[in-house]
Amino acid sequence: MTVTDAAAPPGPSGDGAGAPTTGVTPGPLAWLGSLANSLVVPVLALVTALAVGGLVIIFSDPDTLDSWGGFFSHPGQTLSDSWDVVYDSYKGLYTSSLGTQAAIGRTLVEATPLALAGLSVALAFRAGLFNIGGAGQLVVGAMCAGWVGFTWDLPRVLHVVVAVLAGFVGGAVWGGIAGFLKARTGAHEVITTIMLNYISFLLLAYALRTNAFQRPGREDPISKPVAESARLPDMSFGDITVHAGLFLALGTAVVVWWLLDRSTVGFRMRAVGANPFASRYAGMAVGGTYLLAMLIAGGLSGLAGTSNILGRPSFSLTGGYYSFIGFDAIAVALLGRASPVGVLGAAFLFGVFRSGATGMQAATSTPVDIIVVIQALIILFVAAPALVRSIYRIRAGRGAGQTFTTSWGA
Amino acid sequence: MKVELRGITKRFPGVVACDGVDLSVDSGEVHALLGENGAGKSTLMNILFGLYRPDEGEILLNGEPQRFRSPADAIAAGIGMVHQHFMLVPVFTVAENVMLGVEPTGRMGQLERAEAHQRVAELSERYGMEVDPEATIEDLPVGIQQRVEILKALYRDARCLILDEPTAVLTPPEIAELMGIVRQLAEGDRSVIFISHKLREVLAIADEISVLRDGKVVGHTTPGESDEQALATLMVGRDVKLVVDKAPATLGEPVLGVDNLVVSDDRGQRVVDGVSFEVRAGEIVALAGVQGNGQTELVEAITGLRAPRSGSVRFDGRDVTGWTPDDLFRAGLAHVPEDRQRDGLIGSFAVSSNLVLNQIEERPFSRRLRIDRRAVRKHAEELVDQFDVRTASVQSAASTLSGGNQQKVIIAREFFHADRLLVLSQPTRGLDVGSIQYIHRQVVAKRDEGIGVLLNSSELDEVLALADRVVVIYRGRIVGVLDREEASRERIGLLMAGAVEKAAEVEIPAGEEEVTVT
Numbered sequence: 011m012t013v014t015d016a017a018a019p020p021g022p023s024g025d026g027a028g029a030p031t032t033g034v035t036p037g038p039l040a041w042l043g044s045l046a047n048s049l050v051v052p053v054l055a056l057v058t059a060l061a062v063g064g065l066v067i068i069f070s071d072p073d074t075l076d077s078w079g080g081f082f083s084h085p086g087q088t089l090s091d092s093w094d095v096v097y098d099s100y101k102g103l104y105t106s107s108l109g110t111q112a113a114i115g116r117t118l119v120e121a122t123p124l125a126l127a128g129l130s131v132a133l134a135f136r137a138g139l140f141n142i143g144g145a146g147q148l149v150v151g152a153m154c155a156g157w158v159g160f161t162w163d164l165p166r167v168l169h170v171v172v173a174v175l176a177g178f179v180g181g182a183v184w185g186g187i188a189g190f191l192k193a194r195t196g197a198h199e200v201i202t203t204i205m206l207n208y209i210s211f212l213l214l215a216y217a218l219r220t221n222a223f224q225r226p227g228r229e230d231p232i233s234k235p236v237a238e239s240a241r242l243p244d245m246s247f248g249d250i251t252v253h254a255g256l257f258l259a260l261g262t263a264v265v266v267w268w269l270l271d272r273s274t275v276g277f278r279m280r281a282v283g284a285n286p287f288a289s290r291y292a293g294m295a296v297g298g299t300y301l302l303a304m305l306i307a308g309g310l311s312g313l314a315g316t317s318n319i320l321g322r323p324s325f326s327l328t329g330g331y332y333s334f335i336g337f338d339a340i341a342v343a344l345l346g347r348a349s350p351v352g353v354l355g356a357a358f359l360f361g362v363f364r365s366g367a368t369g370m371q372a373a374t375s376t377p378v379d380i381i382v383v384i385q386a387l388i389i390l391f392v393a394a395p396a397l398v399r400s401i402y403r404i405r406a407g408r409g410a411g412q413t414f415t416t417s418w419g420a
Numbered sequence: 421m422k423v424e425l426r427g428i429t430k431r432f433p434g435v436v437a438c439d440g441v442d443l444s445v446d447s448g449e450v451h452a453l454l455g456e457n458g459a460g461k462s463t464l465m466n467i468l469f470g471l472y473r474p475d476e477g478e479i480l481l482n483g484e485p486q487r488f489r490s491p492a493d494a495i496a497a498g499i500g501m502v503h504q505h506f507m508l509v510p511v512f513t514v515a516e517n518v519m520l521g522v523e524p525t526g527r528m529g530q531l532e533r534a535e536a537h538q539r540v541a542e543l544s545e546r547y548g549m550e551v552d553p554e555a556t557i558e559d560l561p562v563g564i565q566q567r568v569e570i571l572k573a574l575y576r577d578a579r580c581l582i583l584d585e586p587t588a589v590l591t592p593p594e595i596a597e598l599m600g601i602v603r604q605l606a607e608g609d610r611s612v613i614f615i616s617h618k619l620r621e622v623l624a625i626a627d628e629i630s631v632l633r634d635g636k637v638v639g640h641t642t643p644g645e646s647d648e649q650a651l652a653t654l655m656v657g658r659d660v661k662l663v664v665d666k667a668p669a670t671l672g673e674p675v676l677g678v679d680n681l682v683v684s685d686d687r688g689q690r691v692v693d694g695v696s697f698e699v700r701a702g703e704i705v706a707l708a709g710v711q712g713n714g715q716t717e718l719v720e721a722i723t724g725l726r727a728p729r730s731g732s733v734r735f736d737g738r739d740v741t742g743w744t745p746d747d748l749f750r751a752g753l754a755h756v757p758e759d760r761q762r763d764g765l766i767g768s769f770a771v772s773s774n775l776v777l778n779q780i781e782e783r784p785f786s787r788r789l790r791i792d793r794r795a796v797r798k799h800a801e802e803l804v805d806q807f808d809v810r811t812a813s814v815q816s817a818a819s820t821l822s823g824g825n826q827q828k829v830i831i832a833r834e835f836f837h838a839d840r841l842l843v844l845s846q847p848t849r850g851l852d853v854g855s856i857q858y859i860h861r862q863v864v865a866k867r868d869e870g871i872g873v874l875l876n877s878s879e880l881d882e883v884l885a886l887a888d889r890v891v892v893i894y895r896g897r898i899v900g901v902l903d904r905e906e907a908s909r910e911r912i913g914l915l916m917a918g919a920v921e922k923a924a925e926v927e928i929p930a931g932e933e934e935v936t937v938t
Contacts, residue, residue, distance in 0.1 A: 161830075272790060272793075273789040273790060273791060274786045274789055275789060277773070277791060279781070280769075281766055281777065284767075284768050284769060285762070285765075285766040285767070285768075287759075287761050287762045287763050288762065289766070289776070289777075290725070290745070290763075290767050291725070291755070291757050291763045291764065291778075292745075292777040292778035293745045293746030293749045294746070294778075295746070
């Protein structure tokens with residue numbers, strides 16, 4: 011154990027009066043300092059992940075591997091080949107995600123549901139809950155919104171609004187089941203939400219065979235398309251084309267921020283998440299708070315599914331509808347450190363990866379799975395900031411240690 | 421081992437924790453280090469233990485200068501520390517905890533459990549500690565857990581033992597036993613440094629006493645040359661009145677009534693077995709008893725945290741049995757919980773947020789859903805000022821405050837809205853003289869405002885200082901209700917131990933018994 015003189019911890023008998031407080035430092039630009047501090051680890055995590063990803067690219071490319079076989083006879087060539095393959099891969103990634111306006115549009119469209127589902131995980135997390143059920147809540151939300159979209163006939167604006175509401179409510183109910191079980195019986199939400207995920211996938215598969223859902227004249231599991239009047243309109247800014255779901259996501263992020271940071275409900279949720287014992291002593295209904303948090307979180311993931319089905323072609327439900335978003339959202343929330351702003355940034359990054367993957371493959375035949383590797387590395391480094399710090403020998407900043415798990419059965 | 425600290429200075433940003441401290445402890449000596457929270461005692465000992473490096477000064481062991489880069493170096497040199505907050509693995513046995521980190525291994529690296537068991541048993545017997553090496557930590561009472569911590573140090577051949585506030589978590593009988601153990605530890609050439617702010621204990625056990633204040637040694641004396649009053653004055657730096665001035669109580673209507681309350685603990689055992697008493701407005705009723713006789717569960721039932729099995733609780737005449745803490749709060753009940761860090765505060769929240777923790781949904785702190793942050797801040801600044809809470813800012817995280825100031829935050833919050841009944845559980849545990857004095861004065865002030873106070877304390881001194889009436893609990897039942905005039909230390913002590921007849925025979929000396937606060 012090394013002796014740390016930088017940050018002064020309180021002594022074992024709570025002798026904190028001798029050590030300075032790690033609270034708000036005076037000065038108008040203090041927030042910049044702490045912003046920089048909390049950005050350091052995620053940024054370095056990204057950089058490191060890209061670097062390691064580069065290594066994986068090198069060693070998974072057959073041609074470059076051949077070149078390494080003869081390293082000692084032409085070292086310069088090998089290194090140059092290696093650099094080329096990495097550079098071209100990442101360039102392909104960049105071009106097809108940010109390089110053209112159309113690409114940016116695609117990236118934003120990919121990022122939209124990730125942002126909403128990421129907010130879902132982040133909000134639940136602040137209340138002390140692990141919402142692994144984003145996938146299922148998303149599916150149920152999409153089902154409800156989709157059903158309203160292709161079954162009812164309403165004037166344009168009203169139809170969209172009702173469909174969006176239906177999607178939120180559907181996801182909320184799905185999340186609420188887990189919240190209710192936790193509140194009533196203490197059943198751990200990780201287990202219940204995962205089980206509910208499976209139930210939702212099977213529910214969708216079943217629904218896609220019923221008359222209510224299935225597209226007439228088709229044998230495969232695909233739903234009727236959502237009516238024109240319920241679709242989220244496309245919006246173009248120059249050559250960047252997105253659908254209105256993007257603004258739904260942005261607006262929701264603002265609402266979630268306000269809820270968590272400025273409202274009594276958010277205060278309660280954060281209190282219960284930080285210390286359920288003291289919250290109970292202070293008279294807060296811990297169980298009820300869990301239920302409310304899961305309802306809202308479920309609704310947010312439901313909105314993710316809603317945004318997809320009402321905004322993206324083919325405007326129809328298919329099996330396993332975008333369920334991967336639910337799990338990516340956990341990584342997004344983690345990378346975004348469970349804050350709305352962070353989630354938006356992380357969602358954008360993951361959107362870049364998603365829309366850039368095909369470009370990378372086209373450029374150098376690098377398999378798209380490399381993206382998954384890079385994402386996984388990012389998660390690894392962000393979940394273990396100490397790893398990043400020890401690689402780059404950074405001192406632990408104030409409040410930099412964020413515990414994501416304390417105990418399993420809490 | 422002779423331990424010397426010469427000219428130790430340690431600075432942290434903004435504060436000098438230790439300022440040219442000299443300390444000398446001979447072999448076989450019990451040296452008490454006395455001082456308030458924040459005086460620098462823990463920092464000094466952390467330097468000796470290798471956790472910090474001093475900015476100036478040196479450490480000498482048996483005359484040899486030492487340079488510790490980490491506690492590992494200190495431990496190797498023979499320094500052993502028993503921290504106030506234990507570092508034990510609850511699900512491991514005693515032997516496993518003691519050998520953790522220095523496990524005896526065989527040729528192929530396998531764990532030699534028997535050897536460890538043997539050594540632990542030997543040490544335990546030699547120092548009169550009577551600990552079963554195979555017992556699991558979480559099943560052991562706190563006093564025994566502490567002995568395990570001492571065994572850890574002895575197992576590593578500590579020649580100098582540092583005990584950090586060892587009696588803060590012990591019951592009176594456990595304290596007496598610890599004193600005996602400390603004496604035995606000092607035999608041979610082991611030196612013992614005893615950090616405390618409990619004057620009575622320090623005078624009972626120490627050979628030498630050093631008093632620290634604001635990082636400097638302000639006095640050095642022996643028990644023979646000093647007394648509690650003198651030590652307290654040295655510690656605090658001004659004249660400290662150790663007795664609480666209390667006018668006789670003016671009693672009003674009963675605020676709290678408990679009738680035949682039966683409460684079970686988490687394991688389903690009856691820990692409160694038919695308890696009845698009442699608290700009237702303007703009086704302080706103290707629940708006295710050794711910890712673990714049902715007081716905790718009784719208080720939980722009264723404050724709505726635990727549903728009683730049978731019986732009832734009346735608040736201002738209304739039956740409130742089974743009411744939630746929230747409802748009771750609104751009816752005017754304030755509660756200062758026993759475990760301040762777990763139950764009283766949210767460490768990661770700001771001080772200002774903690775000060776409105778149970779009132780955030782009321783005006784003026786919020787309207788509908790929206791929190792009025794300015795109002796919260798203003799309220800916090802007023803309370804911090806009124807209760808003299810030392811913090812860099814009301815926006816600092818509560819975890820950055822010292823124990824005493826954390827307690828003041830909780831006290832400020834609860835006292836502020838205490839309308840009818842104030843329930844206090846171990847309100848001054850682990851606090852320094854200055855804080856204790858302050859809190860006691862506040863409690864008496866509240867009582868004089870006409871509020872009923874229920875005090876649950878295992879500190880006999882505190883009970884005697886504050887109570888108008890003493891209710892003694894033993895094994896979940898009331899074994900005695902005494903008015904203050906009839907309550908002497910001896911009598912209450914006997915009742916606490918269940919010796920009812922003997923207690924009745926105790927004579928109370930004429931004239932008021934003087935009681936010290938710590």
